[in-house]
Amino acid sequence: MTSKPNPIKVLVVDDHPLLREGIAALIMNQTDINLVAEASNGREAIEKFRSHRPDVTLMDLQMPDMSGIDTIIAIRHEFPQARIIVLTTYAGDVLAQRALKAGAQSYMLKGHVRKDLLDTIRSVHAGRKSIQSEVAAQLADHVTDDALTSREVEVLALVAAGNSNKLIADKLSIADETVKGHVSSILSKLGANDRTHAVTLALKRGIIQL
């Protein structure tokens, strides 16, 4: 084991140019880490991954075209050994859960980063997982309650858009009694007082987006 093997090749995927600059500046001082490519959306991320084969990818979740989660899935499908660190503004346990399930090794909040980021890059490159304590705490808060089904999320999104149960029934081509059932289930799973509360809780937890 030499003290200076090949530097770790890093790809940054984020639609904020300023943040990419920041990461570039941070990495530039490190001898064992090399920033080899940047991308500002999912499509580009996949291309750059193919051409540069980075050891570690830093990935934002919200991007113009393809969502970060879908991008992770696509990359991991093609390169199952890909190591990915999610770097995002938003908390939300469910979002983190989905990202980790999609194959990310780490989930970091942009607000809580400085030298941790470099350590995390090294750690993930070495094959370890690394979850920030804030994120881990959020995940732990909700391990007991069961997740919404995809249908329920679909219904909830329509609720958030201001549709009545009847309208949702029409749009999904199901009976409105069914919609009522879904809404009841959503309220109980989220511990919400009413549909409005359910929407704000779901937004906080990253279950739905605006």
Added chain:
Amino acid sequence: MTSKPNPIKVLVVDDHPLLREGIAALIMNQTDINLVAEASNGREAIEKFRSHRPDVTLMDLQMPDMSGIDTIIAIRHEFPQARIIVLTTYAGDVLAQRALKAGAQSYMLKGHVRKDLLDTIRSVHAGRKSIQSEVAAQLADHVTDDALTSREVEVLALVAAGNSNKLIADKLSIADETVKGHVSSILSKLGANDRTHAVTLALKRGIIQL
């Protein structure tokens, strides 16, 4: 008018270290702009402003302690000539409106920035206002409709938290008929179908926060 007067002194206020790094990196290459101080919250921002008297301040809106808007108001109260550029992740016409009313000269979205930022710093330092076209378009979308009153915003926040009209009435010590009146007014002003829709619209427009 010489071509190289004193460089423009800039203060950056943002709780994201990475973003501050990015701005620092961007400014470092400019001869006519100097980054003289950084702050990661409102209190610190005011201190740094006092000690450094920057020509232009870049300010994020969401920060741990004091809100960006309050910080702008505090700074402008003490230094009415302060020139402030708001640099934030979130759109939301009402948020932008409030920031501009508080005395900001410019409102930029972090996602849409690269060299515009430098131009904007120079432009604002020269005494001009500079509103990004995306933000201007959003502002224009809502110039006609009248704003919510502070009481209405208060009610809406309680609605978002999942309170029934009756509960809101209790918490505000008013009759629930009054609450209904406020809610009706909110719905009509925002063009919402129901209270849930009102909440999501208000979140999008920066009228309330999660």
Added chain:
DNA sequence: GGATGCATCCCGGAATAGAATGATTCTCGA
């Protein structure tokens, strides 16, 4: 093959929300 979870449908009833309208008080700025 049984268990489990999901999506679907149905019912009835109580509570809540929302529309429409009118009236009173108060403040603040023109």
Added chain:
DNA sequence: TCGAGAATCATTCTATTCCGGGATGCATCC
């Protein structure tokens, strides 16, 4: 000081939401 806008309370009526309960196909997983 006059008027506009706010906030308040009230009444009536209808639509919608939410809570019980129960029931059916249909997957998947062990």
